[in-house]
Amino acid sequence: MCLAVPGQVVAIGERNGTPMGEVDFGGVRKDVCLQYLPDTAVGEYVIVHVGFAIQRLDEQSARETLATIARMGLLAEEFGGGPAMQPATGEPEGVNR
């Protein structure tokens, strides 16, 4: 029940004075309370838990995380071949966040 699922806001409205949004979860759409993210815009991705958007997903930091991981592999190869890299040398600068 702790599961919180990312989805895309496709419409924004209001019910009983509460901001609500329609959120698309890969084809399944649900009404979601937006009271905790009042300035959400259509098109944004949010994390939804038991009918409430609790946080926005930041695409920029998602990309940065993926880029760091991708770079990590390359650096490891450069510094002596991936899996065979010696632990004692520590991590190259820039890998460690």
Add this chain to the structure above:
Amino acid sequence: MKYLEEFSDPELAGRLLDQIHAVTTRPWAIMEVCGGQTHSLIRHGIDQLLPAGVEMIHGPGCPVCVTPLEIIDRALEIASRPGVIFCSFGDMLRVPGSDRDLFRVKSTGADVRVVYSPLDALTIARQNPDRQVVFFGIGFETTAPANAMTVYQAKRCGVRNFSLLVSHVLVPPAIAAIMESPSCRVQGFLAAGHVCSVMGTGQYPDLARRYRVPIVVTGFEPLDLLEGIRQTVTQLEEGRHELANAYPRAVPAAGNPAAIAMLRDVFTVTDRAWRGIGVIPDSGWRLSAAYAEFDAETRFAVGDIHTAESSVCRSGEVLQGLIKPHECAAFGRRCTPRTPLGATMVSAEGACAAYYLYRRLGQPAPTAPTDARPAREVARA
């Protein structure tokens, strides 16, 4: 939603695994606090791809599992009262109370309804003004904002036939309690990402310093888990113990200020009993004085129900990371998801259920080898 799928990319996962193997020189015991992470780790077999000495200890972060028996018994009592509509998340229905569960109560005629959101319970209350509608408000900081908003709306709209049976629990005091335990083996924590999406990361630097443990905020996809583990192992190897955020796309440092403000208004900190663990001081929320009229325990006078745990189930030890599920004699025999003896076998996020669903039985628990060289052969996903 392409970049979301990339977080289970097998090639990148392989790189992270290589990196974890490369930095690991000694055995380490790391606890993932959240049951959702336990589920994901076991399901993807990530714990088995780690260096031989890196052990994942499954923490108490499944709210269904830690809801104390007496709260379940109070729920059963309230649900059995005439005129009550008792609403709950589905996974609470099979959690065993002292002598039955909500499912059994429902089958004997009580009006027990599964809802997706607490707001659905409020709608039911509006539609049934002559009935008492109770919502079973359990969960961690992730779920609490939804329940808080529902009570707030009930008060604002004057829905007086609605009440909340509250058993909210909080992660930071649980981390402190685990570290204070004399049998504690945990050397680093993956903090629950979505708890931090709500609460932010402000509570963790102090804990990391006080107990000298790295705490790394971690998400739920395979790459998220591996990156959380990599950052934790790296800190351990370098002798550091800091808060780090490996899930920045969903966790700003400040969390969700609007949700935090609502939580402060509706709830107040209280001592809470954790099933299988016992009372942890200041580890939960109850309704604040301003919302006391919506407290189901008071409304139905069930506060004096106190009950004791069955002796067969070892979920307390499982929840503290002292044993792995299959080390319990009842695991997979008397205790299965269809016939659960303990809450950790009920919820999909419970460690016992995760092992039952995804692990071959009888598999030995990973133990820290005396020769601590990383077992590199198993590194590839």
